[in-house]
Amino acid sequence: MAGLNIAFIPIDNRPVCYTLAQQIAAIDRDLALFLPPREMLGDLNRSADINGIFSWLKKLENIDSIVVSLDTIAYGGLIPSRRSSETFEEIKKRMESFFALLREKNTKVYAFSSIMRISNNNINEEEKEYWSLYGEKIFKYSYELHKNAPDTDVKADVPPEIIQDYLKTRQRNFEINKMYLNLSKQGVFETLVFSKDDCAQYGLNVGEAQVLEExxxxxxxxxxxxxGADEIPLSLLSRALAGGRVIKIAPVFTQKDYTNRISKYEDVSVSDSVRGQIELAHCEVxxxxxxxxxxxxNNFKQEQGELVMGVDVEGFDGEIELPQKPYLIADILNANGADNSFVKKFFEKQIDWDKFLGYAGWNTTGNTLGSALCCAIVKFLANNPDEAAFKKVQAVRFLDDWAYQANVRKALKLRFDKPDIEALKTLMQPFEKTLQEKTGLDLTTTKYSYPWNRFFEIEVSV
Known part of the structure; x- marks a missing residue:
């Protein structure tokens, strides 16, 4: 993996989408990862500066590959893809200009596009305004419409103009995805991925996925x-780095009798999710x-915990035997945070930093797997490894996934109505001390922020 230059266009400016890619790439000094300036990318309430990203990309030279979240160019980001009022023709024209630019670059393109999700709640933080009143009803309508197909006599307990707007947005995005498929037939992409975000067994999004797969x-x-969604650019980065080499990866489950269970926000079993993420990274099971x-x-038994929604399950109760081969850890016992029992037992072990390839335990099973695999693959393939950079990635992941998501976030939400930085810093200090002992890094100057001004995620700067 000598001297690779890769352009990387994230889906938005969240730490797991932007800075995590930078942090992982820094593990190999010979890997140059080029990202647009962060202020050009979208956030919770602002779309990306698409013209600015065009200009940035035009100026890049000698790029071996590009990893691109197509939603950023098409709509301004993942969240704008659900809110944008632009027409199909307007988006199509912009994407034609983008693909013409890619042809000029004459580089391998690893791309992904989301299949618009359907959240089963009345929270409009990442949706259109009417989701606060009709989100659950739209989800139910979508579920029944797909489940009872081809019978379309399903009534929506939603005002007609709301359903009409929702279906119009869905259809526009679906047509854009079918346009990408036609480009794939022309050989535009080295790899093209369509992501299913927050899935159920049935739904219009699931039906669209089936059409695309066919x-x-x-x-x-x-x-x-x-x-998945947020981790897929990292999975594609893994794929770009692997080149023609196939890395063999063996999954070992803490609960081997329960790998047929389905994680929250996914529609496939844990074993299938693991296999799919390994193969997406161009590795072999x-x-x-x-x-x-x-x-x-570290998988769950009957049900996956959900730390944001307050679904608690029994933590890991076995003994950890660390592998003698290079290894990584995907902590998926909970959605949205680490398993305290597992992390405690892991930290009781002596970590061999030559063999240890990384940890993750955030958000969904797919998010955790894809990001952990990317970190592991970069370190495993690195010709010029930077041990301090790798340890920084681990410090960030444990401070975020374990300290904050599994512990501090809940404590803060009980005391405060909105994010409080000073309280966050104070509550993180005991965890910093533990990680400082394990990594040997000086974490006393670690900085924290709430990038989207909400409790859900923090940014950790080591």
Missing amino acids: SIRANALNALVKT ADVLDADIILVV
Whole structure:
């Protein structure tokens, strides 16, 4: 992996989408990752500066590959993809200009586009305004419409103009995704991924995914439909780095009898999710004896916990035997945060920093797997590794996924109505001390922020 230059256009400016990619790339001094200035990317309430990103990309030279979140160019980001009022023709014209620019760059393109999600709640923070009144009813309508297809006699307990607007936005995005499939037939993409974000068993989004999958199979296209979203650019970065080499990875589950369970916000089993993420990273599932890397998966038994929604489940109660081969850890016992029991037992072990390839335990199962695998692959392939950079990535992940998401966030929400930086700093200090002892890094100057001014995520700067 010598001297690679990769352009990387994230889906928005959140830390897990922007800075995590930078932090992982820094593990190999020979890997140059180029991102647009962060202020050009969208956030919770602002769309990306699409023209600015065009100008930035035009100026880049000698790029080996580009990893691109197509939603950023098409709509201004993931959240604007659900809110944008632009027409299909307006977006199509912009995307034609973008693909013309990519052809000029003459580089390998690893791209992904989201299949518009349907949240089963009345929270409009990331949706159109009417979701606060009709979100659950729209979800139910979508669920029943797909479940009872081809019978379309399903009534929506929602004002007609609201349903009409929602279906119009869905159809526009679906047509854009079908346009990408046609470009895939022309060989535009090295890899194209359609992401299923926050899935259920049925829904218009699931039906659209099925149509896309059928077209991919019928035309033998180099495209995939995968559960997930935020981690997929990192998965595509893994794929770009692997090149022609296939890394063999053996999953080892803490609850091997429960791998058929389905994680929250996903529509496939844990075992299928793990296999899918390994293969998306252009790696191969292997047994332990043949594997280059061991993937330790701390999975759940009957039900996955959900730390934001207050769903508590029994933590890991076994003993940890760390592999003798290079290994990484995907902590998926909970959605939205680490398993305290597992982390405690892991920290009781002596960490061999040569063998340890990384930890993650944030948001969904797919988010955790894709990001952990990317970090592991960069370190495993690095010709010029930076141990301090790797330890910084681990400090950030444990401070975020374990300290904040599994512990501090809940304590803060009980005491405050809105994010409080000083209280956050104080509550994080004991965790900093633990990680300072494990990593040998000076974490006394660690900085924190709430990038989207909400409790859900923080940014950790080590």
